[in-house]
Amino acid sequence: MFYPIKNTKVYEQVIEQIKQMVDDGTLKKGDKLPSERDLVEQLNVSRASIREALKALEVIGLIDCKQGEGNYIKTSFEDNLFEPLSIMFMLEESDPESIWELRKIMEVEAAGLASKRINNKDLKELKELTERFLDLDNEEIHAEIDKKFHYKIAKCCGNILIYNILKTLSNLVDHFIKDIRKSILVDKGNKEILFSQHHNIYLSMESHDSKAARKAMREHFDFANKYMNK
Amino acid sequence: MFYPIKNTKVYEQVIEQIKQMVDDGTLKKGDKLPSERDLVEQLNVSRASIREALKALEVIGLIDCKQGEGNYIKTSFEDNLFEPLSIMFMLEESDPESIWELRKIMEVEAAGLASKRINNKDLKELKELTERFLDLDNEEIHAEIDKKFHYKIAKCCGNILIYNILKTLSNLVDHFIKDIRKSILVDKGNKEILFSQHHNIYLSMESHDSKAARKAMREHFDFANKYMNK
Numbered sequence: 533m534f535y536p537i538k539n540t541k542v543y544e545q546v547i548e549q550i551k552q553m554v555d556d557g558t559l560k561k562g563d564k565l566p567s568e569r570d571l572v573e574q575l576n577v578s579r580a581s582i583r584e585a586l587k588a589l590e591v592i593g594l595i596d597c598k599q600g601e602g603n604y605i606k607t608s609f610e611d612n613l614f615e616p617l618s619i620m621f622m623l624e625e626s627d628p629e630s631i632w633e634l635r636k637i638m639e640v641e642a643a644g645l646a647s648k649r650i651n652n653k654d655l656k657e658l659k660e661l662t663e664r665f666l667d668l669d670n671e672e673i674h675a676e677i678d679k680k681f682h683y684k685i686a687k688c689c690g691n692i693l694i695y696n697i698l699k700t701l702s703n704l705v706d707h708f709i710k711d712i713r714k715s716i717l718v719d720k721g722n723k724e725i726l727f728s729q730h731h732n733i734y735l736s737m738e739s740h741d742s743k744a745a746r747k748a749m750r751e752h753f754d755f756a757n758k759y760m761n762k
Numbered sequence: 763m764f765y766p767i768k769n770t771k772v773y774e775q776v777i778e779q780i781k782q783m784v785d786d787g788t789l790k791k792g793d794k795l796p797s798e799r800d801l802v803e804q805l806n807v808s809r810a811s812i813r814e815a816l817k818a819l820e821v822i823g824l825i826d827c828k829q830g831e832g833n834y835i836k837t838s839f840e841d842n843l844f845e846p847l848s849i850m851f852m853l854e855e856s857d858p859e860s861i862w863e864l865r866k867i868m869e870v871e872a873a874g875l876a877s878k879r880i881n882n883k884d885l886k887e888l889k890e891l892t893e894r895f896l897d898l899d900n901e902e903i904h905a906e907i908d909k910k911f912h913y914k915i916a917k918c919c920g921n922i923l924i925y926n927i928l929k930t931l932s933n934l935v936d937h938f939i940k941d942i943r944k945s946i947l948v949d950k951g952n953k954e955i956l957f958s959q960h961h962n963i964y965l966s967m968e969s970h971d972s973k974a975a976r977k978a979m980r981e982h983f984d985f986a987n988k989y990m991n992k
Contacts, residue, residue: 591818
């Protein structure tokens, strides 16, 4: 029986071989890749194909190409979904609410998981982030602390996929639903409401109560939701 | 005041310009990109930079480079997260259970949303997929029908991000937790159990009952979960 011959391009084969080395543990986070010259020799393909493969791996956020220094496997992959998701989102002409919908689902469940898994060190940091929220007058720092609060919870899930996707969704919200933060903070008194919501989320983490955590996070998002179309 | 100068690479600038054309609607799904020669002239960069940018866009699943025909914006973006997520997953040396955990969360919520949004045509197709499940003896076709059932529900959410990410997670499960399907089907009688679970999910869709849909999907995943570590 014949099988269809897959017309794999040369640069794809180069990526495949690098992936293989990641899969079998030969290449790890932070490792330096062989030089382009070595790759050309070892893989017996053109330098152009090697460069195309490396650039592609850089775009998907897996390697860092440092000019004059060489190519390194990244140590953190927090941004590697932003490009593919944001371009797909634009091409599909999707509704920005779909980003918000998924983010809410994941934040609620992440809160539930984190409440069960958070350790004392992270609890302490989360408490600090909760308390700093009220002091702030500067809108940008306010946004920064808010993000850190949510990222900390996502991180405490202990699930790298959830953390990574949530971080990307949060960036997509900032990119495609730019004004939601401003709309919320325009209303006097909302800062106190947001603080008390974060405080409730913190308390549910402290008591490791996943039901309360999911409820508090859902209330937080339902509140912000009212400002989506303002 | 000075601003730090961002050292943007040439191929990144090319990608940025193509993204811009997607963002402002100049380029849409299925459109042909200008020829490499035209891009070289219009952007005033080297052919190598253009090719690097195009290959990178191909790897993130946004364009199709058809040899001899030209480069096209894709019409479907269903696979564009697999590469970045799977390589990240390997480099983070994550537990395969984290894929499963996120998939369960999203499938449960997707079922809830789909039950509210599914139309009669999709309901009919879902019914057919449910009924075909029991007839099958061939394991591969069984897996295929199972996937189609779950994809159909994900699609009926009407949220392209949820659909896209769930499809990727399902592929990641197949890739990194290869034997779960086999483990489940080795037990005699499990086919009937899976059928009745799918049937319950279908009924909840038919009655547009999101609570029942989420419950039925959760039971389905809790059942499969028992076979994760067998």
